[in-house]
Amino acid sequence: MAAAPVEEVCLPAVTRVLVPIDFSPSSRAALEYAIFVAGKHGAELEVLHVWEPPGYVGPDTLALLPVGSGQPGWEQTRNEVQREVDHFLAKAAARPRSLSVRVEAGEPSDAILGMAREGGADLIVMGTHGRTGLSRLLIGSVAEAVLRRSTCPVLTLRVASRAPRESVPL
Numbered sequence: 001m002a003a004a005p006v007e008e009v010c011l012p013a014v015t016r017v018l019v020p021i022d023f024s025p026s027s028r029a030a031l032e033y034a035i036f037v038a039g040k041h042g043a044e045l046e047v048l049h050v051w052e053p054p055g056y057v058g059p060d061t062l063a064l065l066p067v068g069s070g071q072p073g074w075e076q077t078r079n080e081v082q083r084e085v086d087h088f089l090a091k092a093a094a095r096p097r098s099l100s101v102r103v104e105a106g107e108p109s110d111a112i113l114g115m116a117r118e119g120g121a122d123l124i125v126m127g128t129h130g131r132t133g134l135s136r137l138l139i140g141s142v143a144e145a146v147l148r149r150s151t152c153p154v155l156t157l158r159v160a161s162r163a164p165r166e167s168v169p170l
Contacts, residue, residue, distance in 0.1 A: 014041040018121035020048045020112045020142075023088055025159040026127025031092060033157055034125040038096045043122070045096040047089065048115050050108040051081045078103065109145035116152055124154045 019034035021027045031047070038045040053074055082103050089101065104111045116124055128143035147154050 012122060014038075014043050014122045016044045016046065016119060016121050016123075017041075018046045018048060018112070018116050018119065018124045020050065020108065020124070020126050020146075021085070021088060022049070022108075022127070023084065024127055024129065026129060026157055028088075028091075028127075029157045029159050030125050030127040031089075032094075033155070035092060035094050035096050037123065037125065038098075039094070042097065044098040044100065046115065046119055046121065047085070047099065047101045048104065048112060049081065049085045049102075050104045050106060050111040051077070053077065053105040078105070108142045109149070112142070112146050113149055116150060121152050123152060124150060126154065126156055128156045128158045 014037065017034050017038045019031050021031055034045055037043070085101060085103055089099075102115065104115070112124065112126070115121070124146060126143055126146065128141070143154075143156050147156070
């Protein structure tokens with residue numbers, strides 16, 4: 001029996017990988033996978049954490065807030081967030097060849113997409129919490145917003161939050 005012809009697919013080179021982190025287990029998995037992918041391709045790895053500044057209630061209010069140390073609590077919060085990011089990265093299983101880290105204030109999906117555009121990301125690797133139903137409607141889904149609006153490929157990873165069904169006693 002003759003083998004079926006195989007169509008060869010050429011994927012674009014991966015030279016820059018963006019991984020947004022939020023300190024969750026799925027974010028940890030995304031970071032580890034992004035480090036692996038960046039290493040395999042000799043790509044640069046960009047880590048992004050987005051935080052909501054004091055007084056932030058939505059994307060429309062960010063423009064109204066004074067940016068920088070003039071706002072009470074801004075610098076202190078930003079410094080605390082930066083320390084958390086550094087601590088999170090220090091626990092990574094491996095270190096990428098090329099790493100840049102950025103901490104941004106604002107709405108996560110907009111910041112992720114903006115950095116992907118500005119930095120020329122070839123791939124976004126991000127965790128997803130896997131919320132469904134009312135929880136997702138009330139909280140929103142950063143991963144879904146990025147998937148819908150990204151101009152580059154997005155790989156999402158979800159960490160199981162409970163044991164598989166087979167192991168749950170009935």
